[in-house]
Amino acid sequence: VQLQASGGGLVQPGGSLRLSCAASGYTFDDYAIGWFRQAPGKKRTAVSCISKGGSIIYADSVKGRFTISRDNNKNTAYLQMNSLKPEDTAVYYCVRDSDCTTVALDWRDGIEYWGKGTLVTVSS
Numbered sequence: 001v002q003l004q005a006s007g008g009g010l011v012q013p014g015g016s017l018r019l020s021c022a023a024s025g026y027t028f029d030d031y032a033i034g035w036f037r038q039a040p041g042k043k044r045t046a047v048s049c050i051s052k053g054g055s056i057i058y059a060d061s062v063k064g065r066f067t068i069s070r071d072n073n074k075n076t077a078y079l080q081m082n083s084l085k086p087e088d089t090a091v092y093y094c095v096r097d098s099d100c101t102t103v104a105l106d107w108r109d110g111i112e113y114w115g116k117g118t119l120v121t122v123s124s
Contacts, residue, residue: 001025003115005094010121011084019079021094021115033070033077034103037090038117044093048079049103057104062088084122091117 007019021033034049048058048068056068067080077094094115097103102110 001096001113003094003096003113005092005115005118008092008118008120010123012124013084013086013122015084015122016080016082017084017120019081019092019094019118019120021077021079023075023077023094023096026096028075029072032097032100032103033068034095034097034100034111035068035079035092036095036103036108036111036114037088037092037120039087039090042090044108046103046106047092049097049100050077051100055100057100081120084120086122089120089122091119093117 002024004022011017032049032051035047036044037047038044046059047062050056050068050070065083070077095111096113
């Protein structure tokens with residue numbers, strides 16, 4: 001199983017970025033895909049998840065600003081981030097979950113597969 005996150009970078013407050021997570025090594029359609037993030041000096045926390053059936057959850061801190069989606073034909077998930085704030089600065093990781101339960105519980109130790117993170121910096 002491999003998960004490769006990309007799309008991070010430096011953006012000004014109020015700006016947008018779209019992260020991608022390319023998955024391989026398993027049947028993409030059979031699993032949920034989620035995102036965690038880790039800000040400097042803080043613990044890694046759940047951001048969002050989309051199940052194989054398309055059910056979606058978001059952390060309260062990103063509701064209304066972030067949109068998660070998946071393209072099963074491309075084995076890729078996306079995290080569209082709008083109205084970015086300095087507190088969104090973090091390394092973002094995509095993860096495989098069975099049905100978004102682990103992400104919903106913000107249970108880092110329950111995640112078996114993590115991608116390498118991509119750094120998002122929101123600063124003027």
